[in-house]
Amino acid sequence: MDDFISGLAEIFEVDDGDITPDFDLETHNWDSLAIVSVIALVDSCCGKLLNGRALAQCKTVSDIEALANQAEAA
Amino acid sequence: MATGKITAIASQFPEGVLTSDALAELYPGWPAAKIIEKTGIRERRICATNETALDLGEKAALKLLAETGTGAGEIDFVVFCTQTPDHALPGNAALLHRRLGLRPDCGVLDTGLGCSGFVYGLAVVEGLIATAAADCVLLVTGDTYSKFIHPMDRSVRTLFGDAAAATLVRRFENGDRAIGPFVFGADGRGAENIIVPAGGARLPAPANDVDPEPDEFGNVRGPANLYMNGAEVMAFALKTVPEAAARLMAKSDRSIGDYDLVVLHQASALLLDKLQRKLGVGDNRFVRRMESCGNTVSSTIPLALEPYLQDAGSSPRRALLVGFGVGYAWAAAEVVI
Numbered sequence: 001m002d003d004f005i006s007g008l009a010e011i012f013e014v015d016d017g018d019i020t021p022d023f024d025l026e027t028h029n030w031d032s033l034a035i036v037s038v039i040a041l042v043d044s045c046c047g048k049l050l051n052g053r054a055l056a057q058c059k060t061v062s063d064i065e066a067l068a069n070q071a072e073a074a
Numbered sequence: 075m076a077t078g079k080i081t082a083i084a085s086q087f088p089e090g091v092l093t094s095d096a097l098a099e100l101y102p103g104w105p106a107a108k109i110i111e112k113t114g115i116r117e118r119r120i121c122a123t124n125e126t127a128l129d130l131g132e133k134a135a136l137k138l139l140a141e142t143g144t145g146a147g148e149i150d151f152v153v154f155c156t157q158t159p160d161h162a163l164p165g166n167a168a169l170l171h172r173r174l175g176l177r178p179d180c181g182v183l184d185t186g187l188g189c190s191g192f193v194y195g196l197a198v199v200e201g202l203i204a205t206a207a208a209d210c211v212l213l214v215t216g217d218t219y220s221k222f223i224h225p226m227d228r229s230v231r232t233l234f235g236d237a238a239a240a241t242l243v244r245r246f247e248n249g250d251r252a253i254g255p256f257v258f259g260a261d262g263r264g265a266e267n268i269i270v271p272a273g274g275a276r277l278p279a280p281a282n283d284v285d286p287e288p289d290e291f292g293n294v295r296g297p298a299n300l301y302m303n304g305a306e307v308m309a310f311a312l313k314t315v316p317e318a319a320a321r322l323m324a325k326s327d328r329s330i331g332d333y334d335l336v337v338l339h340q341a342s343a344l345l346l347d348k349l350q351r352k353l354g355v356g357d358n359r360f361v362r363r364m365e366s367c368g369n370t371v372s373s374t375i376p377l378a379l380e381p382y383l384q385d386a387g388s389s390p391r392r393a394l395l396v397g398f399g400v401g402y403a404w405a406a407a408e409v410v411i
Contacts, residue, residue: 029103031103031291031292032228032229032291032293032304032305033104033108033112033229033304035304035305036112036304036305036308036344037112037344039305039308039309039312040308040312040344040345040347040348043309043312043348044348044351049309049312049313050305050309051306051309052303052304052305052306052308052309053303053305053306055305056290056305
């Protein structure tokens, strides 16, 4: 989980402590590059492959976590 | 048994250069350092308006023949792999046949496929040689995706560069197999994730009044432009490439440690980093060549192999190749170079 948080912090160029469940993605460059990076991060940290289109619709970090929890193992 | 062997590779890039610094000036929020970190690409080589994959392929082939002292009359088959041919018809292979002045009894074949095209092309070449249909085959890969890319689509313009590579495969008798085995795969459900919708028979190239529009991320494209859903393609590759490598290793009864080189399609640094980790390959065996040319589609694997072919004094190297992308289609092969 620590790797997931620090990975998100790196992608969004913020401190680890800024990554909270309600962290707003759209105000932090939630673009195609960030989405691709999160796919790779969740695969590394959780061994799960997220659906790219569903991921693009996520609004907050908790949305990403919920999607990861639903995703099948890679 | 007769086997094909890759004896030489020569590449050709266009003169035009598109740096990450130049792209960063166009795309707010994407500084050059970020582009370079994620893509692994400092600059891409881009064709001039009147320059095509055929032009690059011809120069690569001429370079190959000159460097190896091979006469044009020795070539008895040409395979040209491209998704950016000069015309809807005839194909590039016949056009290259004319430009190189090849023999009338030299066969020609055009293939497409994009990022997996080199490995598929090798399979065709090995088939020609194994069946004694040809002894000396020229496999040319060349793509110029820059012609499909809208200037304001940063999702793809940061990645792709233009290039061609010419690979010479010769027949050897009674040698150990130097090309193969192969494994293949495809999943057409991914067709829309890497696509240029217009320009074929289904949707002819649009008239000039079709305006490209920005998508939800502000990337601009029209029906005749390249679209790639990077997230879906990333997920596809993370799943498929390790599986393809595993199938190949099972078929050849080898493990990843048996390969001197692991050469994957050079898609992006972000993807290659993850795949390298999944495959458990050290930096000394995991080949990369994209920093100064970008993702060159069908030519990434021969470009990555090229420096090793030029290292004439070295002992033979066993390489695992995996091409993957457009289609989706993928293929893995073992070669000894």
